[in-house]
Amino acid sequence: MSIDFHRRSATELMTALDSGECSSVELTGHFLKRIERLDSALNSFISVCGEQAMTAAKAADAARSAGEAGPLCGLPIAHKDNLCTAGVKTSCASKMLDNFIAPYDATIVGKLQAAGAVMIGKTNMDEFAMGASSETSWYGPTRNPWDLSRVPGGSSGGSSAAVAAGLTPLATASDTGGSIRQPAAFCGISGIKPTYGRVSRYGMIAFASSLDQAGSMGRTVADTALMLQHMAGFDPMDSTSVAIAVPDFSAALEQPVRGLRIGLPSEYFSDKLAPEIADVVHAALSELEKQGATLVEISLPNTALAVPCYYVIAPAEASTNLSRFDGVRYGYRCENPQDLEDLYTRTRAEGFGDEVKRRILIGTYALSAGFFDAYYNKAQRIRRLICEDFEAAFQRVDIIAAPVTPSTAFPIGDKVSDPVEMYLQDVFTIAANLAGLPALALPVAPAGGLPVGMQFIGKAFDESTLFRAGHQLQLATDWHTAQPEDAS
Amino acid sequence: MVIYAPSRNRCQAIASELPPPTRRHTPDRMITQDDIKQLAHLARIKIDPDSIGEVTAGIDNILAMVDTMQSVDTRAVAPMANPHDAHQRLRPDTVTETDQRELFQSQAPLTEAGLYLVPKVID
Numbered sequence: 001m002s003i004d005f006h007r008r009s010a011t012e013l014m015t016a017l018d019s020g021e022c023s024s025v026e027l028t029g030h031f032l033k034r035i036e037r038l039d040s041a042l043n044s045f046i047s048v049c050g051e052q053a054m055t056a057a058k059a060a061d062a063a064r065s066a067g068e069a070g071p072l073c074g075l076p077i078a079h080k081d082n083l084c085t086a087g088v089k090t091s092c093a094s095k096m097l098d099n100f101i102a103p104y105d106a107t108i109v110g111k112l113q114a115a116g117a118v119m120i121g122k123t124n125m126d127e128f129a130m131g132a133s134s135e136t137s138w139y140g141p142t143r144n145p146w147d148l149s150r151v152p153g154g155s156s157g158g159s160s161a162a163v164a165a166g167l168t169p170l171a172t173a174s175d176t177g178g179s180i181r182q183p184a185a186f187c188g189i190s191g192i193k194p195t196y197g198r199v200s201r202y203g204m205i206a207f208a209s210s211l212d213q214a215g216s217m218g219r220t221v222a223d224t225a226l227m228l229q230h231m232a233g234f235d236p237m238d239s240t241s242v243a244i245a246v247p248d249f250s251a252a253l254e255q256p257v258r259g260l261r262i263g264l265p266s267e268y269f270s271d272k273l274a275p276e277i278a279d280v281v282h283a284a285l286s287e288l289e290k291q292g293a294t295l296v297e298i299s300l301p302n303t304a305l306a307v308p309c310y311y312v313i314a315p316a317e318a319s320t321n322l323s324r325f326d327g328v329r330y331g332y333r334c335e336n337p338q339d340l341e342d343l344y345t346r347t348r349a350e351g352f353g354d355e356v357k358r359r360i361l362i363g364t365y366a367l368s369a370g371f372f373d374a375y376y377n378k379a380q381r382i383r384r385l386i387c388e389d390f391e392a393a394f395q396r397v398d399i400i401a402a403p404v405t406p407s408t409a410f411p412i413g414d415k416v417s418d419p420v421e422m423y424l425q426d427v428f429t430i431a432a433n434l435a436g437l438p439a440l441a442l443p444v445a446p447a448g449g450l451p452v453g454m455q456f457i458g459k460a461f462d463e464s465t466l467f468r469a470g471h472q473l474q475l476a477t478d479w480h481t482a483q484p485e486d487a488s
Numbered sequence: 489m490v491i492y493a494p495s496r497n498r499c500q501a502i503a504s505e506l507p508p509p510t511r512r513h514t515p516d517r518m519i520t521q522d523d524i525k526q527l528a529h530l531a532r533i534k535i536d537p538d539s540i541g542e543v544t545a546g547i548d549n550i551l552a553m554v555d556t557m558q559s560v561d562t563r564a565v566a567p568m569a570n571p572h573d574a575h576q577r578l579r580p581d582t583v584t585e586t587d588q589r590e591l592f593q594s595q596a597p598l599t600e601a602g603l604y605l606v607p608k609v610i611d
Contacts, residue, residue, distance in 0.1 A: 103591050196571045210570055239577050240570070308557040311550060319531060326532070328604050333597035339607050345534035357533055361524065361547060362554075364531040375554070380567030382557050387568060419546060420553050436571025460572065 005030045006166030007483060010075060010223040013169055017064070017074045024064075024074025028057035028118050031076045035121065035167045041487040043142050044152075044161040046081045047089050048121040056118040063116065072230060073116030078168040080159050081122040082129055083109050083214070084203040088119075092205050093137035094127045096325050096332045096351035106203025107238065108172065108214055108231045115230040123171055124158030127353045128322065129179055129207045131155050132425040133415065136355045141412055144186060145484040146450055150409040153183030156217065160187040163217050164451075164484060170227050174214045176207050177310055178404075178429025181441035184217055185404035185453020188443045188482060190470065191217040192224045195461045196436030197242030199228075200235035208317035209240070211310075211433045220480055221442055221470035225249040228463065244461055252464035253471040258292030260469060262456075263397030267303035268428055274407055276447040281403050281454045284444040287476055288469065296397050300389040305382050306431040311423060312366045312379035313434070318356075319363025325351065358419065387435045394459050399469055402428055404441050404453035432457050440466040443479045451482075519548045 005013060005027055016022050032050050039045050053076070060074035079085060082092045084102035091097045105113070113119065126136040134142040134157025142157045144150040145165035152161040156173035160183035163171050173180040175193035184191030192215045199214045206212060216227035229250070234243040262285065269278060289295055327333035327347030334350050337343035352360070366375035393400060406427060415422045432439040432455075439457045446452060456466045474480050524544045528535045535543060589602060598605040 100595060103588065103595065197574070236579065240574065242572065242574070302560075305557050305560065308554045311554050312557075323532075327597060328606055329592075330595040331597075337607050340609050341532075343607055344532040345528075348532055349534040349536075352533070358543070358546060358550075360531050360533060361527045361543070362550060364527050365519075365523075365547070365551075368527070368530065374558070377567055378557060378562060380569060381562035381565040382560060383571075384565050384568040385560070385562070387571065420549055423550075423553070434571065 003030070006034055008169070009220045010169040010218050011220065011226055013075060014072070014226075018069070024057040024060040024118060025054065027074065028053050028076050028120060031120055031168055038165060038487055039167060041143065041148060042145060042161050042165055042167075043140055044124055044158040044165065044167060045078070045121045046091055046093065046124050046139050046158070049088050049119060052088070053118050053120045060116055060118055070114065070116030072112065072227075075117050075170065076120045076168055077112060077117040078121050078123050078159060078162050078171040079109060079119060080125055080156055080172050080174055082125060082174060082205045083172055084205070085109055085119065085122065088122065090122070090205070091138070092128050093125045093139060094352065094356070095138045098138065098332065100331055102203070104203060107200035107235045109203065111231055111233075112172070112227070117170070120168060123156070123162055126155035126157070126355070128205070128318070128356050129155040129174060129176055130318070130355050130359055132178065132182055132422055133410075133412075134158060134183070135412060135416055136353050138353065143412070144409050145487060146188065147409065148487060149411055150450070151186065151412050153186035153409065155179040155183075156191075157183045159217050160184050160189055160191065163187070163189045163219060165487070166483060169218065170223060171217045172214060172231075173217045174204060174212060175433065176211045176314060177433050178426040180215045180217065181404050181429050181439060181453065181455055182425060184441040185443070186409040186451060188446070188451030188480075189217055189219055190221045190224050190440070190442045190480065191215060192228060192440045192463065192466065193432065193438065194228060194232060194463055195438045197240055198232050198438070198461065198463070200233075200238045200241050202235055202237035206321040208314040209321060210317060211314060213433075221440065221467055221474055222253055224440070225253060225467045225471070242461075247464050249464060249467050252468045255468045256291065257288055257469055257472045260288075260293040260399070260465070261296055261397040262288060262293050262469070263296050263298035263393050263400040265298050265300045265303065265393070265400060265402060267300050268402040273403060277403050277406070277408075277452055280445040280447055280452050281401070284454050284473060284477070285401055288473055291472060291476065293469070298393045298397060298400070300393060300431065302382070302385045302389050303431060306386055306434060307423060307427055309379045309382040309386065309434060310426070310430045311362070312375045313383065315359040315363030316366045316376050317363070319360045319367065322352075322356070322360055327351070355419070383434045386431050390431075390435045390437060390457075399465055400457040402455050402457065404428055404455045408447055408450035408452060429455070436460060438463045438466055440470050442470045442474065443482070445479055446482065519544060519551060
């Protein structure tokens with residue numbers, strides 16, 4: 001039996017399954033053993049469902065033998081722990097939901113299962129997806145497989161670390177302000193935040209409902225496209241899901257980039273960008289230029305307003321969404337409540353971590369009487385200005401290229417005491433969430449031995465062009481093939 | 489309509505168009521511990537008295553960063569609640585959900601006879 005499964009892409013593993021080189025039982029067993037051996041150092045999983053996974057793998061092998069193999073039949077996958085999975089704990093990395101077993105599957109969990117994917121576990125994250133380092137998890141921080149003293153990014157840091165370390169070929173993730181792209185960049189993998197409304201949010205525990213969007217993480221752009229193909233599509237159970245056809249992403253991958261106009265926003269490539277990041281991003285763009293793409297300087301003049309705007313809208317929506325955690329219907333309840341008020345206030349004080357409470361308080365402030373216009377309404381107007389920047393830019397270009405992060409992965413503990421410093425980690429990613437646009441992160445050349453990411457931002461519902469540019473770059477370069485040594 | 493102009497690190501409301509004097513957080517008055525106590529009450533989160541100073545300072549820092557957006561004139565800009573400017577989709581008014589009370593209540597901290605139990609509210 002081959003022992004290099006963890007070094008292959010999901011696309012290659014599907015070929016191995018389809019050709020009979022390996023069974024799903026062998027493949028699933030291989031990844032489960034790696035989790036058992038390596039994850040104590042990484043802490044990338046909150047739950048591992050070995051027995052359930054092996055049962056599903058046997059069923060996948062039987063389906064394949066019967067000629068009923070789905071498009072992802074037998075392929076192991078991990079789910080971020082903010083996606084509801086019937087019968088398997090869904091904690092959102094919070095003490096509040098440490099005992100929560102969802103009574104149903106999130107739509108995308110069900111769709112990926114229907115395509116044949118085998119769930120091997122649930123990944124660690126920042127509590128309720130609020131963070132950029134995966135340090136706010138109730139279950140302890142996840143570590144970056146490239147350097148265990150550093151963060152993997154967040155909030156989907158468990159998913160990115162698990163894919164990078166070869167503990168799963170694919171993982172779901174979610175992105176409210178950069179939570180797919182930033183951890184993908186810090187861990188040297190590919191990840192896409194689709195257009196808002198492209199992927200169902202039903203069963204994904206809500207953080208900021210007008211920004212949240214689930215997406216896919218994998219070792220290559222082609223893998224993220226393969227997975228997104230089977231996640232995307234209209235869902236009547238999500239009132240913000242958009243009824244628009246899902247194109248064949250695999251066909252888009254093969255299109256050359258000749259003639260593609262790529263916009264470089266001057267605000268993202270300013271002299272404030274660390275030179276080591278700027279250099280490797282420019283090197284990647286030169287490769288696309290060599291292939292016939294045109295680089296065009298553009299301006300997104302309201303870029304500096306994205307972070308302040310986001311830190312009104314996201315906490316405001318979070319304070320509303322998280323009011324459901326009251327110790328009455330599910331989740332944590334404090335001991336011996338004296339009265340109903342005590343039940344609510346102590347349950348929420350003890351069940352939520354500091355960052356979650358901080359954001360609920362900010363959101364409550366922004367929505368409170370006398371401040372609504374000055375904060376929430378103001379931020380919604382700024383949001384439109386940011387959208388209009390993109391609309392104007394897309395008159396001139398097909399996609400926009402930018403760095404994902406202002407630095408490489410930072411040391412664990414480095415920014416926990418300074419929330420504003422942590423929030424500024426998302427300075428390059430937040431605008432795409434506010435505008436609801438798709439954005440694909442992929443690795444470029446490393447800097448100082450650590451991965452660096454670049455992102456392509458596209459027009460609404462045009463994930464295809466992002467996949468096209470990303471895949472063509474990966475066909476001509478090998479940055480995405482780098483893998484960290486196994487931690488011991 | 490309230491207009492805001494930039495200041496050192498806080499929004500500066502133009503005097504003639506100030507909102508009613510209910511504002512707590514203003515350029516010349518940082519958010520106070522009493523403000524935080526009131527917010528904590530609204531959000532139903534108990535805050536340990538020993539940590540209230542730290543919580544207040546942390547939130548004040550964040551609001552200082554957020555207030556940089558106040559320098560932009562947005563009077564002619566309509567608020568945007570949904571990135572596609574979409575409206576709430578309605579579905580046919582038909583029953584689609586079956587009763588799953590038992591399943592849902594299996595997750596509850598305390599139930600009795602199909603009811604969720606909380607401390608006594610009325611004596």
